[in-house]
Amino acid sequence: MRRRTLAASLGAAAAAAAAFPVYNSLAADQPRQQQAYTWRNVVVNGGGFVPGIVFNDTEAGLIYARTDIGGLYRWQEDSQTWKPLTDWIGADHYGYTGIASVATDPVEPNRVYAAVGTYTNDWDPNNGAILYSDDYGDTWGVAELPFKLGGNMPGRGMGERLAVDPTDNKTLYLGAPNGNGLQRSTDYGRTWSKVESFPNPGNFVVTPGDPYNGDNQGVLWAEFDPTGGKIFVGVADPDDPLYVSADGGSTWQPVAGAAEAIGRAGENRTIPKQAAADHASGHLFIATGNDPGPFTSAPSSGRGGEVQRLDIGTGEWTDVTPNYNPADRTPAFGGITVDRQRPGTIMVATLNNWQPDEILYRSTDSGQTWGTSWDKVAKPDGSQGRTDRFDLDHSASPWLTFGNAGDGWNLEVKHGWMIEALAIDPHDSDRIMWGTGATIWGTESLTQWDAQGDLVGEDGGALPIERFTVAVRAQGLEECSFQDVAALGGTLLSAVGDLGGFVHTDLTKAVMMIRKPNWTTGTSVDFAELNPDVLVGTGNVTSEHGHVAVSTDRGATWQPTARVSGVPGDGHGGIVAVTADGSAILWTPGDSEVTPVRSTDLGQTWTAIAGLPAGAKIRADRANAGTVYAYAAGAFYRSTDGGASFSGTGASGLPGGNGVDFRAVFGREGHLWLAGGDGAGGMWRSQDGGSTWTKVAGVDQAQVVGFGKAADGQDYPALYASAMIGGTQGIYRSDDAGGTWTRINDDAHQWAFTNTRVTGDPEVYGRVYIATNGRGLIYGDIG
Structure with missing residues (x-):
């Protein structure tokens, strides 16, 4: 897909709110289905990237989580679950499920806003929009924008682009990508116009001309200093990364010293990825990086990022970057948050510190000193080990092991990756939540960290501490992209994007994850209708295994198959089928010129199928074990020898x-x-x-x-x-x-x-x- 040039700008004119309906499943005039249905999720709990978690500053227990392709959720304190708020979005505006930012009103907590749009390229046919709600997200109005937003683009985990002015809550700001500058609404998000006095639309691009990595990251976030009446805005421009207004947004000036503190000189220029204001201490903390994330693809030379502290009153900058990493590397940083109840307390997370794990840093003295969430220790046998401040309870999502057993300092379950959503509850110092590429972790015992002291003694060994528990907090938030589903009696087999696939024998629990082979994405599943103990699946692999997996015990265990010559390991999952009696497996590699293949020994050997073109879709007859069908480019094919050979049926008129x-x-x-x-x-x-x-x-x-x-x-x-x-x-x-x-x-x-x-x-x-x-x-x- 080619990149579409985005030259539109709002200019000085306001963009009127679109004539969208207010969506409410209980409204009397809402179109109804012709037969009442109750809808639920087959439970996975999580499964995708959560780039933002936002607590309301005024109302305790009011929390929103945004996802990159799965919509917006609101926390339900009584049930400790998330409620989906955007299921009303239809296929004609599917891009609205990519939530680029969320803002909850600190003055009138019933008001909530979401900046939506999944892609800034032509993968999404529509422009972005601002969703606005006056009832906590139960109903919505839509204000269309004349440019696109990228809820699933690089940079989606940077600071919240959308913000409510706490001194005048009818005023909102939106930091826009691709030259669209700083946008403002003065009527509770109903209409928007460009802030003409804001001087810098940003210029930071990862890969110019690339359809996915070619965005100008633009204006990134806004933070407010209510006591001083200042508005700070971060911009993706290493030369001028931070601006301030002291007159309600009428005029803007670059913040002195920001280019030196944030942008840095040399090859590894950085931008202000996230910020957190400690109002009581008068500090603005900024996490910087040389890549917008959530993956860190910038050159590895030099520092990946820093934590800078600005004294709002004096204008003094201080580098408060944590200077120790147990993995002996210089990390990039993701999420940053402050404790509103305990001035001077700040936390920051590494971003893609892949091996062995992410690190959460915590400081109680405004960044002068830091503690780590885990540390390395020397084991008695001389091998590398680790000690942790908390235990991870993944019982709500057992699949979070991803099939790992744990070894040395690699735990069975990780703190996460792509940690850009990191938030301490402004009403409760003990509560924190952070989002990862797969789940949300949280605890209500955070301050136990401060009583633990150091993790490692002078001899390099672990010191005794009382650990607290961090557990899955993704219940109700379902973000998987399901690619295929097969329903057996009492068993549900699925192929899933990013996670491979699942076998559900209980729709309320996700326990069995298909791990052999280790699919980066599952693409197709099937079962033998007359011998339903035999299940098959295929997906994208990078391992030494073949793309197809087989189970002969109804999904309890799985065996990988052999590779097919000519099919590379990266991608190419394709479509798999199994004959009704389970005697033959047929596979069409995806994105490949390879002719479909067949196996009669559970995938240990493969032979080319006669009579089918590459890319043909194959399905087995569900009643006759000898019959298999295929379709390609308007032609239909049939096999009567269990899929060994096919011939055209002569059917005409098919699409x-x-x-x-x-x-x-x-x-x-x-x-x-x-x-x-x-x-x-x-x-x-x-x-x-x-x-x-x-x-x-x-x-x-x-x-x-x-x-x-x-x-x-x-x-x-x-x-x-x-x-x-x-x-x-x-x-x-x-x-x-x-x-x-x-x-x-x-x-x-x-x-x-x-x-x-x-x-x-x-x-x-x-x-x-x-x-x-x-x-x-x-x-x-x-x-």
């Missing part, structure tokens, strides 16, 4: 796009349904193994189709589809083999992107599973 998907019906030999994908139009069915096809009447567009237990009085499985019918996009069910369709979701439950996989449950009528791109795996039951 030819890449978005086409087809599935075989369980218990019905030769019954196939094909979804044409976006733009191709419609749905087709075949009852003779793909020789002839009939277009299904009334379906405008269909992205995916699946099957579940038949309704009472019906002998054909229920059909489920993510489709557009009667001009309305939604999730639909048909109980009469496609004769009529019922929309089963409503406008309050759209989950933005549902065109990867939808299927029913073979044992529970009405239950549907919906794979989303960032809101996890949704399932619905009637009632």
Whole structure:
């Protein structure tokens, strides 16, 4: 995909609030689904990057977490869970689930705002927007912007770009990327205009011209000094990285000494990534870096980042960078936070200090001295060990081990990575939360750190301390991108972006993670319909294993397969299928010119399949073990020898796009349904193994189709589809083999992107599973 040049600017004119509806699942005039459904998540707990956690300064227990592709959440103190706030976003504005920033009003806590937009390139067809709510995010209005925001772009974990002025809470500021400068609203986020007096739109670009790393990071964050009436704004420009206004934003001046303290001279120029103001002490702390993150791709020479302290009253700068790293490296820094109840207390996290782990630093004297969350120790046998201030309780997400057993100073479960969300509760010094690339960690015992003292004695050995517990705090926050789902009786098999895949035998617990092979992303799963102990999956790998995994005990254990010659290890997961009796596995490598291959020995050897082009989609008949089907570029193929060879069926009139998907019906030999994908139009069915096809009447567009237990009085499985019918996009069910369709979701439950996989449950009528791109795996039951 090519980068789209973004030259638009708001100028002096205000951008009017868009005429979007206020979304509320309880509103009387809200469009309803035709049959009431209850929606839940198949539990993973976390699974994606949480770049921001924001506590409200006024109302205790009011916390928001933003994700890069999965929307916005609000903490529910009574249940200790997160509530999703953006499920109303539909496919036409799917980019609104990329939350670039969130701001909670310190004066009227009921007001909350989100800056949304997933990509600044042409991957997202829409511009960004500001969502505004007057009721804690239960309902929203939308103010469209004439430029894009990047909730899933580099720099998404830097300081909050969106901020409410605590001295005049109808005024908000937005730091924009790509030359769009500092934006301001004076009517509670309803309209926005560029602050013409702000002199610097930023100039820091990681890789000029690159469609993903080519952003000018722009204006990064705003911090307020209510006692002095000053507004500080960080800019991605090493020569002028910090500005201040003392007249309510009318005029702006560079802060003296900021270029030397933050920007530095030499090759490793840095920018002010995050800031935290300690109002009581009169200090502004700034974490700097030579890369916007969340990955650190800048040159490794020199320091990755620093922590600088500005005395707001005197203008004096002090370098308070922690000078010790147990891993003996100079880290980049991510999140930074202060304790509002204890002036002088500050914490900062390393960013991608990969081996052996991230480090949290804590200071109680405004950065003069620091303690580390863990330290290295010498073990009696001379090997390297470590000692920690806290234990990590991952029982809510057992998969956080990622299959690791732990060794030496590499713990079974890590403090995290990509730690850019780091926040001490302004109402409770004992509570902290931090986001990682996979979860949220938290504790309500933080101040025990200060009583522990040093971790290591003069002899290099660990000193005795009383550890506290840090536990998963991601319950209810589901951010996985599900790529494929297979529903067996009592077992749910899935392929998942970034995490590989899961085997769920309990929809309320995520225990079994597929780790052999170690998929960076799972892409496809299947099972043998007549021998359901046999499961298969495929995904992107970089290890020595092949791309396909096999289980012969219903997912309890997995074995990797051999590599296929000519398929590189990076990526190429593709599509996998297994014949109904489990005797043969068929695999189409993804993004490859390699012909699909077949194995009859559980993937230990592979042979090329005759008669199929590279890239063909393969599905097994669910009733006949000898029959397998394939589709490629508008042509349909069939095999009657268990997938060893294929020939074209001669079917005509099928769509030819890449978005086409087809599935075989369980218990019905030769019954196939094909979804044409976006733009191709419609749905087709075949009852003779793909020789002839009939277009299904009334379906405008269909992205995916699946099957579940038949309704009472019906002998054909229920059909489920993510489709557009009667001009309305939604999730639909048909109980009469496609004769009529019922929309089963409503406008309050759209989950933005549902065109990867939808299927029913073979044992529970009405239950549907919906794979989303960032809101996890949704399932619905009637009632």
